[in-house]
Amino acid sequence: MIEVISIPPLATIQDLGRFGYWAQGLGRAGAMDPLAHRVANLLLGNDEEAATLEIPLTPAQFRFVEDSNFALVGAASKATLDGVSLPRVWAGNARAGQVLTLGPLTQGAQVYLSLPGGIDVPRVLGSRSTQLREAFGGIEGRVLEAGDILRPVSASTQMRPLSYSLPPLRPLGGADIVLRVLPSAETEEFSQASRDAFFSQTYTITPASNRQGYRLQGPELTRQATGELRSHGIAPGIVQVPGGGQPIIQLADSATMGGYPKIACVIEPDLWRIGQARAGDNVRFELITLAEARDAEIEETALLENCRRLLDLHEFQKGWS
């Protein structure tokens, strides 16, 4: 059990999202970096769908009210437990009274804190994710504040510390975050110059970016057709281009329907990369085929399966000491 000592008003309880209510206008919410969220759970032996605390802004401080296992995964945060520095991917023990402090985030934009069995909040409409607009889910449908208590679903046991090597956010030696995309309905309506620019130049994440969507700035995109589009269902990862010519990537808390022209969509296995992008980071869009998107999905599944398998093996190795 953890007490929040201090935290900026942006952190929310999330799981892998709320499905089944899209037809009722409910966005899927869920972790901005589902991979880090999953790893934070796997390291504690939790179901991947267990709830974690998503922390997009620091500094933050937490006090362990009782002896507890915990995991911290994602961006580097100069995390310390009673002054001892923790790596950015960590699962281990804390004693009652110890204080976990998170400092400035680097190498990413989200940190996930998990507890044994997941953070204990009620499921609403099938999920523990926070629905901020409709103000339900997570902790009372709101961001966390000082004094909040986070309870684990399960009891803790003495565990050996664990870590994991997350895939790199950028390709080796690269300065840009590369996002693999498929074309969308209005791609061909943009000028050749616009398409060339969009699929090869860098775009910068602006500060006007949040869980609803990330606004980018870069070479202007000109749509040659005119006329409003009919509203249709949209999903996290869709890249829209409103009148101003600058792209927006809709994300976890976006509206469920939209009508802006769509130039591309980021594939699901790369959504975590957007989630870990910070204002000022550069991204580049790489156009791929459906077959390549399928390969990326298979690769992602294999990565998680391998992680699960190895952690199971290490459970067995615990008995050696």
Add this chain to the structure above:
Amino acid sequence: MPKSGVFPIGSRTFLYQVDCPFDLEHQRRFWSMAETLGQRDDVVEAVPGMTNVTIRFERVPNELATLERDLDALWATGDKKDLTGKVLEIDTTYGGAGGPHLQDVCSLTGLTVDEVVRLHCRSDYTVYAVGSHAGYCYLGGLDPRLETPRRKVPLKTLPGGSLSIAGLQTGVSASAGPSGWNTIGSADVCFFDPTRKPASLLRPGDQIRFKPTEVIA
């Protein structure tokens, strides 16, 4: 007019649209498609939009061409879903603090406040689609004399229950949020309650009738 075809919205989410008129007859065909698609094992959810349907799959589909053929075949059946028969009456206050743009609409249309209110509430509206935010209904049936452009500067936040019009559309917001439409009144209704079953008050095929309980000129 929309381009016919199937287009990625994500690696597992696809939009199917048809170059067809924007009317109730064609919308009813998309209601039927969404319902049929939602029953497929490989589909997580399918959502009707404004004469289109967006489908979220469990996995990345194998081939776009096969998907397009399947969807075209489904469209070609011509199956239509009927209106549900449910008509929800909503008490509405026009103008005042809840309807800050009522006078603007009068200026834009050349109508008086009474004429705007009369034209707005004299016919029943059909819920074409539910989306944008939870419980929000896209309504068809606005009298063309009430057509107005979207506002140049959207309002950053409007309370839930705000009744707005823009283009040939009208709707009532279900929760607080931004809006670029002309807000002409407020309605006392809870469109979305996560503790209710179903959570959303209305679904495609239902109808709404606005009853003016007060008009503040």
Add this chain to the structure above:
Amino acid sequence: MYSETEMTRLVEAMRRTGSKLLEVDGAGDHLRLVLGDAEPAASEIAPLNAAPKEQVKSPGLGRFIAVGRDDGLEPVSAGAAVSEGQVLGYIDDDGVRLPFCAPAAGTLTAALVAEGQVTGYGDVLFELEVVQ
């Protein structure tokens, strides 16, 4: 000492990490697994001397990964002062990592294994001159 399933898993782990030799001390037992045509490698143990030294041992079978690569921590070098509980490195098994920490505050000797080298459970990775 070990069941057949456990032995199979040990051998699998050795193959995965490219380790040809594994020696484990259990309670009153000793296990030595040799794969293929391996020559037993000489252990690298620093000579004993008078100063009190604690040994920092490998928590498992895998490749040694130093601190400070992409983990958000500062690198740790020979002669550095470290505090009790400070993470000194990891043993990596195909992405899953076992961190190991300083058992006490002190000054660290140089790493006794190279980055990427496969270590077995109990291998000495660093020595620590304990602060009195």
